Amino acid sequence: MCNLIVYIDIFIPTLADMAGNGNTDGEFSFSAAAARDALPRITTEKGAKSTTSSDVCHDDTASRGNFQTIDQLHSLQKKRSAPTTPLKEGGGVVMGTSGPTTPVSGESMLQSVSASLASLTRETGPKVIRGDPTSAAKVAHVPQTPTSVPAADVSDSSLKFTHVLHNLSPAELYEQAIKYEKGSFVTSTGALATLSGAKTGRSPKDKRVVKDETTASELWWGKGSPNIEMDEQSFLVNRERAVDYLNSLDKVFVNDQYLNWDPENKIKVRIVSARAYHSLFMHNMCIRPTPEELENFGTPDFTIYNAGKFPCNRFTHYMTSSTSVDINLGRREMVILGTQYAGEMKKGLFGVMHYLMPKRKILSLHSGCNMGKDGDVALFFGLSGTGKTTLSTDHNRYLIGDDEHCWSESGVSNIEGGCYAKCIDLSREKEPDIWNAIKFGTVLENVVFDEHTREVDYTDKSVTENTRAAYPIEYIPNSKIPCVGPHPKNVILLACDAFGVLPPVSKLDLAQTMYHFISGYTALVSLLSSSKTQLNKTFRLMRNESMVAGTEEGVKEPRATFSACFGAAFIMLHPTKYAAMLAEKMQAQGATGWLVNTGWSGGSYGSGSRIKLAYTRKIIDAIHSGSLLNATYQKTEIFGLEIPNEVEGVPSEILEPMNAWEDKVAYKDTLLKLAGLFRNNFETFTSHKIGEDGKLTEEILAAGPNF
Ligand SMILES: Nc1ncnc2c1ncn2[C@@H]1O[C@H](COP(=O)(O)OP(=O)(O)OP(=O)(O)O)[C@@H](O)[C@H]1O
Ligand SMILES: O=C([O-])CC(=O)C(=O)O
Numbered sequence: 001m002c003n004l005i006v007y008i009d010i011f012i013p014t015l016a017d018m019a020g021n022g023n024t025d026g027e028f029s030f031s032a033a034a035a036r037d038a039l040p041r042i043t044t045e046k047g048a049k050s051t052t053s054s055d056v057c058h059d060d061t062a063s064r065g066n067f068q069t070i071d072q073l074h075s076l077q078k079k080r081s082a083p084t085t086p087l088k089e090g091g092g093v094v095m096g097t098s099g100p101t102t103p104v105s106g107e108s109m110l111q112s113v114s115a116s117l118a119s120l121t122r123e124t125g126p127k128v129i130r131g132d133p134t135s136a137a138k139v140a141h142v143p144q145t146p147t148s149v150p151a152a153d154v155s156d157s158s159l160k161f162t163h164v165l166h167n168l169s170p171a172e173l174y175e176q177a178i179k180y181e182k183g184s185f186v187t188s189t190g191a192l193a194t195l196s197g198a199k200t201g202r203s204p205k206d207k208r209v210v211k212d213e214t215t216a217s218e219l220w221w222g223k224g225s226p227n228i229e230m231d232e233q234s235f236l237v238n239r240e241r242a243v244d245y246l247n248s249l250d251k252v253f254v255n256d257q258y259l260n261w262d263p264e265n266k267i268k269v270r271i272v273s274a275r276a277y278h279s280l281f282m283h284n285m286c287i288r289p290t291p292e293e294l295e296n297f298g299t300p301d302f303t304i305y306n307a308g309k310f311p312c313n314r315f316t317h318y319m320t321s322s323t324s325v326d327i328n329l330g331r332r333e334m335v336i337l338g339t340q341y342a343g344e345m346k347k348g349l350f351g352v353m354h355y356l357m358p359k360r361k362i363l364s365l366h367s368g369c370n371m372g373k374d375g376d377v378a379l380f381f382g383l384s385g386t387g388k389t390t391l392s393t394d395h396n397r398y399l400i401g402d403d404e405h406c407w408s409e410s411g412v413s414n415i416e417g418g419c420y421a422k423c424i425d426l427s428r429e430k431e432p433d434i435w436n437a438i439k440f441g442t443v444l445e446n447v448v449f450d451e452h453t454r455e456v457d458y459t460d461k462s463v464t465e466n467t468r469a470a471y472p473i474e475y476i477p478n479s480k481i482p483c484v485g486p487h488p489k490n491v492i493l494l495a496c497d498a499f500g501v502l503p504p505v506s507k508l509d510l511a512q513t514m515y516h517f518i519s520g521y522t523a524l525v526s527l528l529s530s531s532k533t534q535l536n537k538t539f540r541l542m543r544n545e546s547m548v549a550g551t552e553e554g555v556k557e558p559r560a561t562f563s564a565c566f567g568a569a570f571i572m573l574h575p576t577k578y579a580a581m582l583a584e585k586m587q588a589q590g591a592t593g594w595l596v597n598t599g600w601s602g603g604s605y606g607s608g609s610r611i612k613l614a615y616t617r618k619i620i621d622a623i624h625s626g627s628l629l630n631a632t633y634q635k636t637e638i639f640g641l642e643i644p645n646e647v648e649g650v651p652s653e654i655l656e657p658m659n660a661w662e663d664k665v666a667y668k669d670t671l672l673k674l675a676g677l678f679r680n681n682f683e684t685f686t687s688h689k690i691g692e693d694g695k696l697t698e699e700i701l702a703a704g705p706n707f
């Protein structure tokens with residue numbers, strides 16, 4: 001065990017230095033990353049075709065279980081065991097005596113971390129030291145060097161040590177979590193169950209982006225934009241709050257990792273956080289460097305300060321709650337206050353990629369991606385819960401990634417090194433690969449398990465409906481490492497249409513693909529009524545004064561969501577910029593667009609039923625194999641969608657939605673209602689030109705519903 005102490009002279013940037021940080025000439029660029037020798041170059045398949053898919057994301061924060069206090073939240077997590085459970089209190093886990101080690105990166109890493117944590121307002125930052133504070137007893141014996149002599153106006157914080165737990169292994173992070181973070185448990189399959197706290201989904205209303213001279217003109221601001229402005233000064237206030245909080249702790253976790261498997265466009269990220277849960281989550285979700293890469297990591301391109309356990313100050317300008325997720329592109333930094341939901345880090349970095357990649361003529365996509373044995377690549381776009389992860393994880397195909405990709409001149413690359421699967425109602429039969437990925441190393445968020453056997457009940461939404469599993473991509477047996485592939489042949493737009501009027505599958509022309517990509521439609525409903533037993537169980541748990549009789553069953557209406565580019569929450573530029581790039585790439589590669597409804601059939605939510613996953617998989621198979629391209633088609637009224645007369649393994653009655661509805665009048669009314677919602681939503685885009693000549697704009701407008 002090494003008890004090295006390093007005293008570091010910390011460079012304190014002045015405001016003048018800061019002004020010059022990355023933003024002087026109005027150009028934002030990250031240093032060119034060194035190529036990863038180990039990675040083969042992306043090969044381009046000439047003349048390959050691709051289709052568009054869509055992915056819809058939405059805010060999960062509303063779907064919160066019934067808890068008012070931390071203790072209530074904790075009591076939800078562990079279910080009472082079956083009566084055979086031994087009644088043993090406090091039979092906790094015995095911790096190993098040795099603290100975590102830091103295998104690589106010595107003094108230069110510590111210097112770099114110290115610089116990251118340096119205070120911007122005081123004379124100095126913390127002294128950093130590697131390893132767990134439990135080994136600090138020995139540290140105290142190390143003689144002080146002259147550099148540690150306090151200056152006259154030194155503050156207490158500059159006298160203390162902050163222990164740095166740098167790139168710990170999953171096993172070490174498990175131990176840290178179980179020992180110090182309430183609500184951390186090992187499940188029966190070896191996953192780490194954690195609680196994300198009061199927030200169980202992202203908080204898009206609390207997202208802020210620094211508006212400076214550069215970003216004012218470059219980014220999309222105003223109505224419909226996810227970028228809510230803040231000024232540099234308020235960012236610095238929040239940054240200092242986060243850094244001071246982190247420095248006040250005995251220890252911080254630091255992850256140094258990569259984004260983007262394309263060796264020419266990879267980004268180095270550093271995540272400083274207070275929780276082992278956050279460190280393990282990012283270990284799984286970002287690309288993990290090899291020990292050699294870590295040794296030569298150098299200065300990160302982007303840094304996250306996750307002080308989510310600590311709130312922001314509402315007296316700070318631009319703050320409207322105690323939660324704030326702040327992105328400063330000029331400083332290449334992100335600050336998180338007041339939410340511990342780990343998805344903020346994942347999706348915050350995705351936003352940064354949506355800014356950086358288009359500058360390099362690379363399209364960033366909220367999509368899943370997989371590849372067949374013959375090298376045919378498919379993209380799956382869609383908002384949250386529409387099936388990106390479920391359908392890109394396919395036993396017969398190579399998984400390139402489940403959520404975030406780049407499409408460059410050379411092909412596609414995954415931005416991440418892991419997957420983030422929804423696990424509500426997860427079943428071994430329907431989603432075997434995801435089921436099997438929930439093992440040692442996987443972070444399981446907000447699930448409920450048996451207090452004795454530690455078996456997870458995936459149907460239980462007592463904490464939240466947004467239960468999640470975060471695992472390294474190699475936990476999926478047929479993942480493609482490195483996660484890159486040739487140009488897409490099929491672009492599949494997924495919509496979970498709870499109105500039940502969109503066909504299970506339709507073939508799109510380029511203008512229609514663009515229309516639906518820009519619209520980014522889905523309609524979800526609460527999964528509450530998916531099973532009657534579950535409903536009763538949940539309501540028993542939720543029964544309190546706010547529970548009104550009659551709200552219990554079937555009254556939930558489907559709600560349409562339109563999210564431009566199937567990811568409006570993450571885009572930085574105007575949606576038409578991404579759409580133009582997609583159109584150009586699809587055209588150049590001859591990719592085919594498809595619209596797949598993974599939602600309701602035979603009626604809206606309440607009367608119809610969700611299309612069986614097995615049928616959707618057959619549809620997707622037929623797209624991949626090319627057989628669907630050769631089917632015979634007919635055009636639907638209003639939306640003008642080309643629907644096939646036959647798909648192998650799918651009952652033909654459901655292919656034309658009207659046939660599946662008993663009440664044809666209700667069908668027509670619902671169809672018109674949805675068409676109206678599409679039209680209203682698209683109005684904001686009618687004044688925007690797409691592409692050079694704007695000719696495509698006319699075609700795209702004409703590709704919407706006609707009534
Ligand atoms: N016909 C169907 N097609 C796809 N998914 C279905 C279908 N029927 C039910 N499901 C369920 O819908 C959910 C789809 O969620 P999934 O995790 O794939 O969403 P996602 O698009 O990856 O969202 P996010 O961006 O939030 O990660 C899964 O729980 C899946 O089991
Ligand atoms: O970010 C999240 O919490 C979940 C997600 O993948 C999405 O919403 O697209």
Ligand SMILES: [Ca+2]
Pocket residue numbers: 388389390402403420421422
């Ligand atoms: Ca997903």
Ligand SMILES: [Mn+2]
Pocket residue numbers: 057366384403
């Ligand atoms: Mn997503």
